[in-house]
Amino acid sequence: MNWNSWSEFFSMGGYGFYVWGSYLVSVICIAGEIWLLSNRWRTLQKSLGQRVESTIREKKNEATS
């Protein structure tokens, strides 16, 4: 084990700013990509669902009229 306490862990032997600066931005980028992609997916599912429903409705209307 390299660390005797949490404060020692966070200070990273005086390089904490640089080590955590790199890891924090990496986490933000990865989380951001996951978020953007799942947003794109949700929007797509919604619009597809609506489109399919509206075509079904149109077909019903054609059949009844």
Add this chain to the structure above:
Amino acid sequence: MSINWYKYASPASFYFLAGKMIWYFSIAAAVLLIAGLYIGFFVAPTDFQQGEAYRIIFIHVPVAWMSMFLYVVMAFWAGIGLAFNTRLSSMVATAIAPTGAMFTFLALWTGAWWGKPMWGAWWVWDARLTSELILLFLYIGFMSLQAAIDDPRRADKAGAIIALVGVVNIPIIYFSVQWWNTLHQGASVSITQSPKMATAMLAGMLIMSLAAWMYSIAMILKRTRAIILERERHTTWVAELKGTKR
């Protein structure tokens, strides 16, 4: 055993196969990430030259490897799409670009945050750093070119040309530390030499690289599925998805 591989060249069958596989790759990525970070921060010893600052290696090297590797894979599929006119290959190439660009940005970013304490500079116009910056511009160029063209098949072809021309940059990045006198250190891992670092350091780095691989595959599969739906929304098989689990 005869598997009809051509079956999976069809976007519809790929769509279902990818949907099942995304979960496996995501779980593998999460498990490897936790293991890699644990080894990187708690098992790997302090570096005798760089102190604790070297721990940036566990993110820097995997993302830098992925940034180069994904570009080659992107150019490969874009080239296949261009040569054989296969829709799915071009869609995969388009799906790779954002993940590759993100890894390139992270390679530059983590490199800067490592360079500052070690070299005293956030950035130098060094061969390795400059060629990696060009890689970021190539990814951005590929994405903006495709976004600027309305017809997806024409966008695929134009993107393939930029991707294939840009491949020349990959060996330049990789060998830049040998060809030019650079500030950047040489390769950390090489096939011909035994590793220059402690086993735990090497293990942490390799496990983090595997995590980056699994993550990339999961993201690319997911994005390819989205692109398939966007492009094939007027086909009957997409319309039939309604009501089924997707």
